[in-house]
Every structure is written in structure tokens, then in C-alpha cells.
Amino acid sequence: MSASIAFPAVIVVGASGNLGPFIVQELLKQKVKFSRIGILSTPEKRAKFHTAAKYGVDIVLGNYRDAKCYEGFDVVISFAGNSILADQPQMIDAAINAGVTHFYPSEFGADISQPAFLQERYFQDKHLTRQHLRKRASEIPGFVFTEMIIGAFAETFILSDVFGLDRQGRTFTYYGDLDDIKSISSMEDTAKYTVDSILLPFEAEITERTLRVPNGNYTVREFVEVLSDLDNTQYETHVFSVSDARKQQESARLAGSTDLELAFSLKSLFSSPFMVVPKPWQNGIFNFKPKNLTEMIQGCI
Numbered sequence: 001m002s003a004s005i006a007f008p009a010v011i012v013v014g015a016s017g018n019l020g021p022f023i024v025q026e027l028l029k030q031k032v033k034f035s036r037i038g039i040l041s042t043p044e045k046r047a048k049f050h051t052a053a054k055y056g057v058d059i060v061l062g063n064y065r066d067a068k069c070y071e072g073f074d075v076v077i078s079f080a081g082n083s084i085l086a087d088q089p090q091m092i093d094a095a096i097n098a099g100v101t102h103f104y105p106s107e108f109g110a111d112i113s114q115p116a117f118l119q120e121r122y123f124q125d126k127h128l129t130r131q132h133l134r135k136r137a138s139e140i141p142g143f144v145f146t147e148m149i150i151g152a153f154a155e156t157f158i159l160s161d162v163f164g165l166d167r168q169g170r171t172f173t174y175y176g177d178l179d180d181i182k183s184i185s186s187m188e189d190t191a192k193y194t195v196d197s198i199l200l201p202f203e204a205e206i207t208e209r210t211l212r213v214p215n216g217n218y219t220v221r222e223f224v225e226v227l228s229d230l231d232n233t234q235y236e237t238h239v240f241s242v243s244d245a246r247k248q249q250e251s252a253r254l255a256g257s258t259d260l261e262l263a264f265s266l267k268s269l270f271s272s273p274f275m276v277v278p279k280p281w282q283n284g285i286f287n288f289k290p291k292n293l294t295e296m297i298q299g300c301i
């Protein structure tokens, strides 16, 4: 095993998105383990981070392509959203130039190394980022990176209209089969796994580490049942074929609507058997019990 830095300085990019706030909160809970916790964002967003600053987080204002922003930090955790995923190679180079030794790319999803996902449009920028990280890790002694693989977030899958939930209308629309199995995670638990993993040493000679830590595997039918129980009403399900989603994806592409194209790409991806995170999983090396499906959903409705 190679030693990890005793009290690393950690900076988060994309801190105010869907997942970022959970990590910032977890970093603050565990702040005695870190010499410095930072958030990198742009000057016009300063006000969003007022509370974090009050709790001792350093708010670094600048451009994520600029090495100066990462000076004094050992670890970068990127939560780049879809529209800036393609900028991650520049972010990585800037971080390396500033002396960062450990990078977490914005992954936090399916295991995209599975052959079925290698050409998938939705994962294109994540693949390019991985390739870039591998290249830089082969060039820079001591530089390592960690990919966190969690499947799909309960918060996003169940509770978002992107995936077919209409909570007001009590309906759920799905492209695929209700008995499809998914690996599902809670953002709060993923934040715990991520923050705990910062201090886990890397195996000797290893520069790329993939941690597969979903909360559990569940069928779509189970989601709907749990949600129906919690909302005390039976959700009506509308099921369509995956090819319907692909057709809508293509129409959106032709119409030039990238957001809609990606939304339908995601719907079809969700019916894929590859959305189940392959085992072995590494949850056992961490010291807490993750939430079950009911707890995950209860925590965010």
C-alpha cells in the first residue's frame, strides 16, 4: 500500500449542484481529518457559498481551468455537471500543475467500463476524462485517481420527472420492464463513501482505483411499491419499450435539443441490464450501514 497524506487539503468543484452539497456537508462533519476544505467556483456565485464559508470552508473564486485555483490542495473532487464534463481534462491539467496528487472525476453513476457503455453518447465525456487521467497518471509519479461507482441515485431516479415520476398525478412512466433491476444509492451515503475513501491508501503501483459502492439492488416494481406505500396511494404505471425512448432521443438530436437528447438517452440506458453495478462491491471496507430503499426514498420526499 502507498501511504496517503495524513491531513489532506481537499477542494470541491461543482459544490452547489445536486450532489456537491452532500459532500461539502460530509467533509465538514469529518473536518478534523482535513487540513483544509475548499470550494472552487466563480466570483458571481460567491453568495451561494456564504453558509459553507461560515463553517470554515475556503471559497476559492476563479476559473477551474486555472492552476492558481488549486494551489495548496492535495485532492480535487469534481462534480462537474453534464454541460461542463468535457472541460475535465483541462481541470485535471490545471490541478496537476498546482501540485494536486489525487483526483476524483465526476463519475458517480454506472460502471461505464462495461463494453455496452463504451460507445454510449451519454458517457462520452466521462470516457475521455478517464483516458486523460490514465495518460497523466502514467506521466506524473505519485498522481492517482478514484472513480466512485454507485448506479443511480434514488433522489434522481425515483423523484425526478426525467425518469418518469409524476408525483402530483401519481403516475410513473418507464421505458423497459418493471422487473428490471437497478443498483440504487443515496447521495448522503455516497458522500460518506467518498469522503471516507480519501484517507484509504492506494495499493502500491496502482494509480487508478474504482470503488463500487451502491446502497443496493432493487427492481423498478419495488420502487413503485415503496413509493406507493410511503405516499399512501397506488401509483399508476405506464410502460413503453426502450426503442420508443431511442426514437425520441434521435428526434431530439435532429431537432438540436441536447438536453432532451440526453434525457431520452438516459431513459433508455436505465432499462439496460448494465445499470446494475457489477460485483464485487467495496461497501464492506467502510464502517457504516447504508440506507435501504425505503430509508433512501423517505429521506428525500
Ligand SMILES: NC(=O)c1ccc[n+]([C@@H]2O[C@H](COP(=O)([O-])OP(=O)(O)OC[C@H]3O[C@@H](n4cnc5c(N)ncnc54)[C@H](OP(=O)(O)O)[C@@H]3O)[C@@H](O)[C@H]2O)c1
Residues within 6 Å of the ligand: 013, 014, 015, 016, 017, 018, 019, 020, 040, 041, 042, 045, 079, 080, 081, 082, 083, 084, 106, 107, 108, 109, 110, 150, 151, 152, 153, 156, 157
Ligand atoms: N447516477 C445518478 O443517478 C446521478 C444523478 C445525478 C448526478 N450524477 C453524476 O454526478 C455528477 C455531478 O452531477 P450533478 O447532478 O451534481 O451536477 P449538476 O448539479 O448538473 O452540476 C454540478 C455543478 O457543475 C457546475 N456547472 C454545471 N453547469 C455549469 C456551467 N454551464 N458552467 C459552469 N459551471 C457549471 C456548477 O458548479 P457551481 O456549484 O460552482 O455552480 C454545478 O453546481 C455527474 O457526473 C453526474 O453524472 C449521477
